[in-house]
Structure formats: C-alpha cells, structure tokens
Amino acid sequence: MFEVLFTHVTEKVSLTDEEKDMIKTFFSPKKLRKKQYLLQEGNVCKYLCFVEKGLLRSYNVDEKGEEHMNMFAWEGWWTSDMYSFFSGEKAVINIDAIEDTEFLTINAAAFEEMTLKVPKMDRYFRILFQNSLVTKERRLISAVTHSAEEKYTKLAESNPKLIQRVPQNLIASYLGLAPETLSRIRKNIALRK
Known part of the structure; x- marks a missing residue:
C-alpha cells in the first residue's frame, strides 16, 4: 500500500x-x-x-x-x-x-x-x-448554465472510466438529473453516433 x-x-x-x-x-x-x-x-x-x-x-x-x-x-x-x-x-x-x-x-x-x-x-x-475549489466552482457554474446533455457529455469526456464503473442512477444523481432523463440522453447520444 x-x-x-x-x-x-x-x-x-x-x-x-x-x-x-x-x-x-x-x-x-x-x-x-x-x-x-x-x-x-x-x-x-x-x-x-x-x-x-x-x-x-x-x-x-x-x-x-x-x-x-x-x-x-x-x-x-x-x-x-x-x-x-x-x-x-x-x-x-x-x-x-x-x-x-x-x-x-x-x-x-x-x-x-x-x-x-x-x-x-x-x-x-x-x-x-x-484545485478542489476550482473544480467545485466549475461544477456549480455548469449546474446552472449547461443543459442536461451538456453536463453528461462533459462528465463522460472528462471521466470515461467513472461512467463505466458507477451505476447510472448514481451518475444521474451526481448530475442532478432523474434516472429516466439520463437514460433518454444516453439513448439520444447513441442514436446520433
């Protein structure tokens, strides 16, 4: 250790x-x-x-x-x-x-x-x-200025391993979204690819 x-x-x-x-x-x-x-x-x-x-x-x-x-x-x-x-x-x-x-x-x-x-x-x-203060400041700004899809996309781009390791309901909670909203966003992103 x-x-x-x-x-x-x-x-x-x-x-x-x-x-x-x-x-x-x-x-x-x-x-x-x-x-x-x-x-x-x-x-x-x-x-x-x-x-x-x-x-x-x-x-x-x-x-x-x-x-x-x-x-x-x-x-x-x-x-x-x-x-x-x-x-x-x-x-x-x-x-x-x-x-x-x-x-x-x-x-x-x-x-x-x-x-x-x-x-x-x-x-x-x-x-x-x-660094923590800056990160929390950016997260607060993102919470009030970005769309739900933008929040998810930014998180997925900056922390791809997190998206794979954490259950989607917890990701939704972290982003301040309902699980159904996150599911819809992920589906829309997948359809565009």
Missing part, C-alpha cells in the same frame, strides 16, 4: 525516501466492503481518506429520503467531510463504498503533525485544496 499515494503526491511535489518513510507513519491502511459506510451523517468525521484501490461515494440525503451525490472517489482521490474533519462538528454527508475499497486514513492531529514535519505535504495539500 502507499504506491498510489506516492504516485499522486509526486505529481505535485518531489519527496525523498526519508520523507516517504516519515509520511507512512501518519497513515493507517483500512478496507471497506461494497456498501459499507466510511462515514454517516451526524457522526464526526475523524479521518481524511485516500483511495488506493476501489470506489467510494459521498452524498447527502434530503428530508424526502432522496440521495444527492456530491462526489466519487476512486484510486488517487481524497475524500472526507472536510468541514467536519477540520472543525470537529457533525458530518452532513455520508460516504460509503460502491466497490470493495482499500484506503489510507489520517486523523486531524496526525495531518497537522505531518504537514509540519514534512513541509512539502503542506504545499501538496494547498495545491489539492486550490
């Missing part, structure tokens, strides 16, 4: 072998089976998680009991309820496994210590948080 993490980190910052060894001491490897929860709404999020293998989903449930996908996390992705993780307040999202998943966890105290002892990791996370 740690191969995917270090591949991902070294795309943004270079690490020495000594730094890698130190970083390993701050993480704990974990596994989830398909449909098991990593986090449930109302609990405090104690970990920031990095997916080494598998697929997680992050979502919230409205007062009608309908799920609304926030994000998917597959190999090389981080996930957490960031507000809960950093504030200690109760989580407002759920995270569970779409596939059997192997991941690394780090708690808030270890995160602080790691970023102090390995300053390159502080830079790495700053880059990640910047």
Whole structure:
C-alpha cells in the first residue's frame, strides 16, 4: 500500500525516501466492503481518506429520503467531510463504498503533525485544496448554465472510466438529473453516433 499515494503526491511535489518513510507513519491502511459506510451523517468525521484501490461515494440525503451525490472517489482521490474533519462538528454527508475499497486514513492531529514535519505535504495539500475549489466552482457554474446533455457529455469526456464503473442512477444523481432523463440522453447520444 502507499504506491498510489506516492504516485499522486509526486505529481505535485518531489519527496525523498526519508520523507516517504516519515509520511507512512501518519497513515493507517483500512478496507471497506461494497456498501459499507466510511462515514454517516451526524457522526464526526475523524479521518481524511485516500483511495488506493476501489470506489467510494459521498452524498447527502434530503428530508424526502432522496440521495444527492456530491462526489466519487476512486484510486488517487481524497475524500472526507472536510468541514467536519477540520472543525470537529457533525458530518452532513455520508460516504460509503460502491466497490470493495482499500484506503489510507489520517486523523486531524496526525495531518497537522505531518504537514509540519514534512513541509512539502503542506504545499501538496494547498495545491489539492486550490484545485478542489476550482473544480467545485466549475461544477456549480455548469449546474446552472449547461443543459442536461451538456453536463453528461462533459462528465463522460472528462471521466470515461467513472461512467463505466458507477451505476447510472448514481451518475444521474451526481448530475442532478432523474434516472429516466439520463437514460433518454444516453439513448439520444447513441442514436446520433
């Protein structure tokens, strides 16, 4: 374990072998089976998680009991309820496994210590948080300016493996669409090809 993490980190910052060894001491490897929860709404999020293998989903449930996908996390992705993780307040999202998943966890105290002892990791996370902010901003703009078909087409072009791995009802929820709408869009696209 740690191969995917270090591949991902070294795309943004270079690490020495000594730094890698130190970083390993701050993480704990974990596994989830398909449909098991990593986090449930109302609990405090104690970990920031990095997916080494598998697929997680992050979502919230409205007062009608309908799920609304926030994000998917597959190999090389981080996930957490960031507000809960950093504030200690109760989580407002759920995270569970779409596939059997192997991941690394780090708690808030270890995160602080790691970023102090390995300053390159502080830079790495700053880059990640910047990119995440830009991505969320673009997703918000897309949600209010693009048609349903445009949203799906952009997602399919930018994440073709995600479209293959995630059930269509979850893709529809992520895009803010009814499953029937997504099915119709996919059919229309297939007919045009």
